[in-house]
Amino acid sequence: MKVITSSSTSIPKTPSVVTIGTFDGVHIGHQKIIQKLTKKASENNLISIVLTFFPHPRMVLQQNSDIELLNTIAERKAILESLGVDYIYVKAFTKEFSELSARDFVKTILVDTLHVKQVIIGYDHQFGKNRSANIDDLKKFGTEFGFDVEEISAQDVEDVAVSSTKIRTALKEGDIKTANAFLGYDYFINGIVVKGKGFGKKMEFPTANINVEETYKLIPQNGVYAIASVYNEKPIYGMMNIGMNPTFEGKKKTIEAHFFDFNEDLYDQHLKIYFLDRLRDEHKFNSVDELIAQLRQDKINAQQIIANRNAQTPL
Template sequence: MMSKENQNSQSSCQNSVVTIGTFDGLHIGHQKILNRVLDISRVKDLNATVLTLFPHPRMVLQKDSSIRLLNTIDERIALLKQFNIKCVVVKTFTKDFADLSARDYVKNILVDELNVKQIVIGYDHHFGKNRSANINDLKMFANEFHFGIEEITAQDIEDVTVSSTKIRKALDHGNVSLANSYLGYTYFLTGTVVKGKRIGRTIKFPTANIHIKEDYKLIPKDGVYVVSSIIDTITVYGMMNIGNNPTVDGKAKSIEVHFFNFNTDIYNKTLKIEMHTRLRDERKYDSVDLLRQQLQRDKEASLNYIETLK
């Protein structure tokens, strides 16, 4: 199916140059592939198209709920659009989809739906039921259905694979600066502002509590981070805590942002929170006053760091 978020009509994705993949993170390795798709689309006057799957196959076939992805599906679509991909086609991954034969997959989706003229794909790409077909099978289908194939080299495939792994490990360790260098943009969380316990207000550090509905979204390591968000077209900086708020006997994990010089009601707003760097671990203080003093130091460190971004 075409994703609801995609505003393209099915016909506008006809006559396409297509690449296929999960593209989780849309990092610098992925961007290299997308740039090749865009180059071909301009030279051959084709629609630049990404065919991606959701949910992740492991979520469906293995019932694996431990998967953490760098992007939600909405974030992935938005990023692809930002990278000038004209058509984003999201296929709902089901067991029936997994059972499609290789030929049915190529004919029904690539040929009939997208009228593919060129495919940009990895040399190690597998597809069809039990992932039984490979690049050689695709070349045979290309001859039958008259479309071209450009293989992505082993080196480029390695870059894509290694980068995704490195990004997840970096975020698990709280190293968002390193993750951002691999992504080529600032890692971000998208969530809705909900009401919390309002303890921050009592120590002059009010926070916006961010609720992320997608439980598969990778949340970086607990701690304090320098962040920013565009709110009503204005970039607002702040600091974010991920953790359990042990000083005030917090139980559940929360994501809370204190925005600097900001006093607007943003309850129920959906915010994109960009994460720039990590300041420290979360820790328990002997008193709320000591916590307040630490937050003041965090604010000063954040403001100093923010000056380097401007």
């Protein structure tokens, strides 16, 4: 798979089949579209292209937008690559681009740049300045410029009954099971391990403090979670607290992962942390001993979740 941008010199001139969207999360509904895309490309000797946008349009068009995304742009690219797409065209979304008319968008991007022969798109897709054009307009442009439009019907969409918004809501409520079911994979974050205050080590639960650099990445609701990661190409499991460390009068939100039966130095390492399930809310305990007792129980609960999961779908 290759990633192309507006400034790329390697944009292919090969006829293509294209799908268009933000694709935040690349959830099971998106995956259904991608399957159609790659199948159509294979059947018609075309290259498959996902046209996506970054930043998210709401980040550009709505002042003080507080939207949080399921994927960073790097994560979105990686997931799309795993689905067998030939090319991802990441179009920079700017205010200037948002002013482009629907016809100019089709002519300059789809036809002149991507050499489109087929477009696969949802029945409710809107595009162009002020989102003024719809799929009927796209079909008319297809007749004018010589490409076909395959519409993803309302029935197909309703069969999946999932959206990025629903997943964001589930994660903000700590409902990991629902989010993972809608995504079709375990929700994850990527971050660098940084030094913390060392409270976990003093309590027999040393933690890796995760710094997620992308401020727009959605972090699930505060609480304690069963987690997994990969280190030196091997799966490792543990539990993670997201929150303010109220027992220690914490002033700043932290993400702290404790891995079971693991004593490697992780400082400055990049980790990808998968959320398996939520264990409990974050609490302020009356004493450190009370917190340690709860952490021991959390470990038992997390290990049970991990054992049950690995019996069915190992990482």
